[in-house]
Structure formats: C-alpha cells, structure tokens
Amino acid sequence: MKANCWTGRNSVEVQHVPEPSILNNRDAIVRITSTAICGSDLHLLDGYVPTMEKGDILGHEFMGEVVEVGPGISHDRLRVGDRVVVPFPIACGACASCRAELYSCCENTNPNAGVSEKFFGHPTAGIYGYSHLTGGFAGGQAEYARVVLADANVLKIESDLSDEQVLFLSDILPTGYMGADMCDIQRGDVVAVWGAGPVGQFAMDSARVLGAEKVIAIDKEAYRLDMAEAQGYTAVNFESADVRSALLDLTGGRGPDKCIDAVGMEAVHGASHIHLYDRAKQAVRSETDRPHALRQAVLSCRSGGVVSVIGVYGGLIDKFPAGAWMNRSLTLRTGQCHVQRYMEPLLGLIEQGAIDPTRVITHRLPLAEAPTGYDLFKNKQDDCEKVVLSP
Amino acid sequence: MKTDIRSASGLRHDPLVRGLGWASALLGVPQVAAPAGFARALGVERPSIRHRSATAAVGVRELAAAAGLLARPHPAWLWGRVGGDLMDLAMLGRALRNHDGRGLGRTVAATAAVTAITATDVYAAVTRTRRSTPMELTATTTVTRPPDEVHAFWSDLTRLPDFMAHLDEVRVTGPRTSHWRVVAPFGRAVEWDAETTQDVPGRLIAWRSVDGADIDNSGEVRFTPAPGDRGTEIRVTLRYDLPGGALGAAAARYFGEEPHQQLDDDLRRFKQIVETGEVVRSEGAPGGKQARGEFPQRPARPLTEDELKEALA
Ligand SMILES: NC(=O)c1ccc[n+]([C@@H]2O[C@H](COP(=O)([O-])OP(=O)(O)OC[C@H]3O[C@@H](n4cnc5c(N)ncnc54)[C@H](O)[C@@H]3O)[C@@H](O)[C@H]2O)c1
Ligand SMILES: [Zn+2]
Ligand SMILES: [Zn+2]
Numbered sequence: 126m127k128a129n130c131w132t133g134r135n136s137v138e139v140q141h142v143p144e145p146s147i148l149n150n151r152d153a154i155v156r157i158t159s160t161a162i163c164g165s166d167l168h169l170l171d172g173y174v175p176t177m178e179k180g181d182i183l184g185h186e187f188m189g190e191v192v193e194v195g196p197g198i199s200h201d202r203l204r205v206g207d208r209v210v211v212p213f214p215i216a217c218g219a220c221a222s223c224r225a226e227l228y229s230c231c232e233n234t235n236p237n238a239g240v241s242e243k244f245f246g247h248p249t250a251g252i253y254g255y256s257h258l259t260g261g262f263a264g265g266q267a268e269y270a271r272v273v274l275a276d277a278n279v280l281k282i283e284s285d286l287s288d289e290q291v292l293f294l295s296d297i298l299p300t301g302y303m304g305a306d307m308c309d310i311q312r313g314d315v316v317a318v319w320g321a322g323p324v325g326q327f328a329m330d331s332a333r334v335l336g337a338e339k340v341i342a343i344d345k346e347a348y349r350l351d352m353a354e355a356q357g358y359t360a361v362n363f364e365s366a367d368v369r370s371a372l373l374d375l376t377g378g379r380g381p382d383k384c385i386d387a388v389g390m391e392a393v394h395g396a397s398h399i400h401l402y403d404r405a406k407q408a409v410r411s412e413t414d415r416p417h418a419l420r421q422a423v424l425s426c427r428s429g430g431v432v433s434v435i436g437v438y439g440g441l442i443d444k445f446p447a448g449a450w451m452n453r454s455l456t457l458r459t460g461q462c463h464v465q466r467y468m469e470p471l472l473g474l475i476e477q478g479a480i481d482p483t484r485v486i487t488h489r490l491p492l493a494e495a496p497t498g499y500d501l502f503k504n505k506q507d508d509c510e511k512v513v514l515s516p
Numbered sequence: 517m518k519t520d521i522r523s524a525s526g527l528r529h530d531p532l533v534r535g536l537g538w539a540s541a542l543l544g545v546p547q548v549a550a551p552a553g554f555a556r557a558l559g560v561e562r563p564s565i566r567h568r569s570a571t572a573a574v575g576v577r578e579l580a581a582a583a584g585l586l587a588r589p590h591p592a593w594l595w596g597r598v599g600g601d602l603m604d605l606a607m608l609g610r611a612l613r614n615h616d617g618r619g620l621g622r623t624v625a626a627t628a629a630v631t632a633i634t635a636t637d638v639y640a641a642v643t644r645t646r647r648s649t650p651m652e653l654t655a656t657t658t659v660t661r662p663p664d665e666v667h668a669f670w671s672d673l674t675r676l677p678d679f680m681a682h683l684d685e686v687r688v689t690g691p692r693t694s695h696w697r698v699v700a701p702f703g704r705a706v707e708w709d710a711e712t713t714q715d716v717p718g719r720l721i722a723w724r725s726v727d728g729a730d731i732d733n734s735g736e737v738r739f740t741p742a743p744g745d746r747g748t749e750i751r752v753t754l755r756y757d758l759p760g761g762a763l764g765a766a767a768a769r770y771f772g773e774e775p776h777q778q779l780d781d782d783l784r785r786f787k788q789i790v791e792t793g794e795v796v797r798s799e800g801a802p803g804g805k806q807a808r809g810e811f812p813q814r815p816a817r818p819l820t821e822d823e824l825k826e827a828l829a
Contacts, residue, residue, distance in 0.1 A: 178816065236801040
C-alpha cells in the first residue's frame, strides 16, 4: 500500500509498504477514506520531537471503513463495514487515567513507556504516527491502518455526515474544544487565542460555543486572521502590532480573562533578539522548545485568569515567566487532547450545526501528493490552512 | 556490584567439606568434655585455669564449625575454620616461646599438625567460595482490580512468562513446587526448581529456588489495596545471586546496565494484561514482551511477512 513516511529532517516521501495486519486481539484494520496533516506533524517533520525513525509512517488524524476485526472484539461493538473516526491517542479504557477520562495519559498503550517515562517523568499514551516516544505506532497517512484496542477507541459514524464533517473529531476539533473547556469560561469572559491555525480556529469556535463574550485571534498570517475575522473574532497581527498593548486596549486594561496557546514549540516572535536566542538554543538542542506564545500568554492574562496550553511542547523551555504566573494567581492547564472524552458531544454539535469543522479545509489532495501538502501547510503557501488527503 | 560469599548447596555432598566437618567434631568433643587432658596431650604439663578455659572455648568453636559444615554447609564456616586455625597457631607459637622444655616434642608435633590443617582449610575455603553478585530488584505499580483478583492472576505461575521478559517457561510440578526455565539470551539453558514459600490470598506470594539451582534466586509480590478504591498496589522484589564465571557474566550482560528497567517493564506488561487482556504491540516494537525497549527501533510501518512470523512466534 501507499503511505506517507518520514525520511529525515524536513523530508517526507510516499512509499510502498506492506499492508497492516492484526497484531493484538483487539485490533481492527481500517481502510482509510480521509486523513489530514496536523500542526503536530510539522514538529515531527522538523525533527524537534526525538525518537523518530526513518521510514515511520506519519499521520494521526484519520477515518475510514473497518475491513478486519480482531478476535477479541465483540460483534456488537464493532464489525467489518463500520464507518469509524479514530482518535489519535490510544486509550485502554481500563486504567486509572482512562477511568478519569485522561485518555492521552493512558497507562497501558505505550510499548515504549520506559523511554517516555525518562523524558516525561511518567509515561504517556500511545499515539499513531507520532515518534517512538509515544509507542512507535504506524500512522494514518496511508491506505490502511491498524487500529489498536479498536473497541475502546473508535467513534462509529452512523449518520450520513460527510468525511470532511467528522474527520477532525480524530484530533483538532476536540483539541480546540479542550483548549476552551480548560478555560472554564464564565459569562463576560474575553478569550485570547494564540495561533490561528486549524487548532486555534477550533479553540475560537469552541470558546464562543462555551459562552465567551469576545474572542481574540493572534497570529501573523493575514489570511489566517482573515479566516478568524470572518467568524466575527477580533484579529491581532503580532507582526504589525504590539500584542500586549493591543490586548490591553481590547480588554479595558484588564488583559484577557482566559488565554489559549494554540501555537506550541515552534512559535515565531516579533521581538527578534529573543527569537534568535531561542532558535540558537533549540538548534543545539539545549532548549527543545521555543515558547514565545506561552510566555506572552502568561504575561498578558489577567490576574487570576487561566492559561490553557494545547500547543505541543516536547521538552525544556527557558525564561518561563514563573513570577508572573505565581504572583498573579494564574492557573496553567494543559494536555494532549483527551479526544475520547469529547468525540460524542462534539458529534452532537456538528449534527446540530453549532460547529462547522469543514470551514478550515483549504486543500484537498490525493495521498500521493502528501509531500506537496506538507510543503503548502508548513510554508503557509497558497493560503493553506488545512490539508485533507484521500488515499 | 558487590562480591559476596555464596551459599552453595553443593557443599552438602562435598567430601572435603564433610571431612573437615567431622574433623572439627572429633577435635571439639574432647576439648569441651576434658579440656585439661586435651591440653596435656598437646604438651602443657600443668594446664592453668586460663589454659583450660581457652581449650574449652576452642572446642566450642570447633563444634560450631562442625555443626555448620555438616548441617548447613556454607563457605563462611570454612573461613571460620581458617580463622580458628590462625588463633591456634598463635597460641602454639606462644607455648613454644615460653616453653620450659617438658613436652616440647608434643607441642612441635601439634604445631606441625595445625599448620597442615590450616593449609587444608585455606585450600577448602578458597576453592569452595564462589564469587557471586547478589542483585535485588524492586518495582511497583497499581492496577485497577481488587487484590484478590490480582493475587489470583499472579498465583498462576504458568502465566508469568507472558509478561516477564526473561522467563521462557514455568511448569507447576507439585502443590508448592515449580520448574522455571529462562530464555536463550543467557547463552545456555538455565533452569531451576522453585518452591512457593508463602501464598496468602489477596496479600502475598513468595518463592525461592531450591538447592542446586544454576542461579539461586527468590522473589515475592505483595498486594495492598490502593487508596481511594484505585485497585491494588503491587510491589515485586526479585533477588538473584549471580554466580561468577561465564554464566554470571552472561546474566549480568542480559540484565544490562539498568536491570530495574526490565522489572519495571515486566510489571507494566502485567498491568497491560490484567487491565486490557494482553501485551500491546506497536509496529516499532512488535515483539510484545520480547520488545527490549532498545533504540533505534524498527520503523513504525507494517511488518513484512517474515517480520510478522518472527514477532508473533
Ligand atoms: N494538545 C493536543 O492534543 C494537540 C492536538 C493537535 C495539535 N496540537 C498542537 O497545536 C498547535 C497548533 O496546531 P495547528 O495544526 O493549528 O498548527 P499550525 O502550525 O497550522 O498553527 C500554528 C499557528 O501559530 C502561529 N504562530 C507562530 N508563532 C506565533 C506566536 N508567537 N504568536 C501567535 N501565533 C503564532 C503560526 O503562524 C500558525 O498559524 C501545534 O503545536 C500542534 O502540535 C496539539
Ligand atoms: Zn494533530
Ligand atoms: Zn488506559
């Protein structure tokens, strides 16, 4: 089958690989009908996430039709022919983390837990196509994928919603929603979102659904900010405006009540000397992440507010404004998305028309053109916001 | 790693060790029963109180060595004998220096005899002491099942190889006995018989290898209820007495620089089996329990037919 593989720093290639087979009793094989490229894939592409191996299949946002079901799965739960969306973190549903709905922290699904534990203190869940730190699972930018503990994870789509309407339930829609959910939004809240990529856009939509009074989008890509403005959100371009004064101005001097970092470890920054400092440290791997958006969110948030981090960080950061965080009673909340917690309720919101996930899709390409898709998305070419691939 | 004296069950049938045990007994009995007569036999014509009590004390020491060597043979007893011999030689040396002439021949003969015995003891102690490396591993985890259930799972010893990477097979051979076989990385088949020494439902299981094991070892697992109804806390302790020589070296190599990591991984797999039914495999680490967490791994992409056969074998 065809699959999009990581072949080294900044290079991906569609290769011919064997078709997946059942390795565990509760596996299912899915014939992929739609798959997408995520901002997280860019972190892997750039080599900022350790433990990638040449030849790894990328992709953790995918859906399709079940073509084979392992012997450990009951027929009532899943059968051949079912149409399913696959959440990106692999959960077991039985460990303490899963019982607490912290699915991305599942204790049982990462065969490389020992390594993950060394990086993170405690291990995290397995994730498809997302380095060996999260298990070394083949990803979903392919024609077929093996879905692990399928009965505990997949969301069956029984209505006639299109792939494009439900595909993002695998990751970015729940992720954006969790970003807003962790903000504990109250009446009158102003929510500022750093990053107007697909995840940021869904964080904005979710903040509105959850009752935010005003939503502010911060980015430097005019076309992405336009996309947010078209939804009625207020745009701040950090290249042409000073973010702090813009936010003070927009909030009567209070600062946003809630701040969402939807940028992560490869942020770029207007203030070039700090950016150079972080780039240099990141280049020699003495700092793994560039946390501009996070620093700015912490400094901008009103006292007692919440900073909700859904942008991905992989390792260590410098110059974290701990004084601002501590002295101004800020709450920092974060996590890889607990997708399984949000899939069903969000499916409901899509069915009701309260959220339209298709609005972020700008490019539709065949799987064979995945490298072009990466190029467009990474380099913000052709006003690219989100690429959906069809195998 | 420390070097230690190994309790060698093979000493029980060692003629030299048994001979020395009996020699101790033959010497100790008259020393304790008739210390004055014994001292005279060594050339001390009129043994003082001090002489007599010293002789009795040496007798007690000989009897202790005899009991040890015959009943619970251990190289420590042989070294104890060497120590005693040196004390005796010192005493005889003093006697020779302070001698008034009478019975000198007997003292000289006794000194010669003790010197010969010392040589034998040193030989026995050196050759019967095997250098070994004791290794104790501990690991702990929590599983979301009640202690009784977790205990029941663990007490089926035949399932241990499902999650313990180094075990090939455990066969139950009797109500409290089992036969254990360890996988190939040791370079040769390593097997032992074990007995279950404690088995308290919901609380504890303990076992140890019986005499004659290639690698003396023991282990125990304790189960305690986790607070807040979170299931069961499991604490595992394994003790290995890694022998010297090639076998010990192979074992040490197998356990690697981080032997604890392996037991942690064993326990993680146990948790996976109890909570999800089996050990989770990925394309990068398809070998299940055989996955050694070694990097670089195979790439995260489906396996070829051959790789599949190997991984699922
Ligand atoms: N927590 C999760 O479970 C989860 C899931 C999916 C994605 N993510 C992460 O969310 C982040 C966003 O994903 P995406 O798909 O939208 O990626 P993206 O790369 O398309 O979006 C990032 C956006 O941030 C902007 N940006 C860069 N520096 C900035 C700065 N200093 N201030 C404000 N904006 C800045 C970029 O211009 C870009 O538009 C990534 O880090 C991704 O890994 C997290
Ligand atoms: Zn993603
Ligand atoms: Zn779990």
